[in-house]
Amino acid sequence: MAILAVLHYPDPRLRHVANRVDEVTPQIQRLIDDMAETMYAAPGVGLAATQVGEPVRLFLADTADEGEPSDLRVFINPEIIRKGPAATGPEGCLSFPGVYEDVSRASTVTVRALDRDGKPFELEAEGLLAVAIQHEYDHLEGRLMIDYMGPLKKRLVHRKMLRHES
16 A cells, blocks of 8 residues: 555646546556555545546545544445535645635435445435535535635635645
8 A cells, every 4th residue: 555645736636537446457447555654644434436546436435534444435326416515614725734614414314336346336425424525525516625625725725725735
């Protein structure tokens, strides 16, 4: 396993819409393992393949509390099929180090996807897991946390990230 480089905004690859995974191959499973190691090392609660420069429809999430056993979940070709009422809460992103913003998301979601072995599943999620699923799904669609900010905050974050990259 390897720790991968996480792309930081404004890297244009973060805006690419990810491609479907046609087959869960050993290469996809190796990417999952590398992404998990990267996410835990960061540390983060979610990571999309597009954030490590791989334009495939795959993300991970682990929202277990500190001190609890890992609850790593793998989502390949995810589809959000139901959303509950909206709630607003703080979010961060590994592609925006040091940036946190209140974002309005559905408080519950139902997602359909494939697991790391290519088996289909459906999951109803709430709380932090629901937020993580929506956040990472956005990455696969080329949407970023900054897209939920007002014009002034967008400019401030954009400038901060440009300074971060230099």
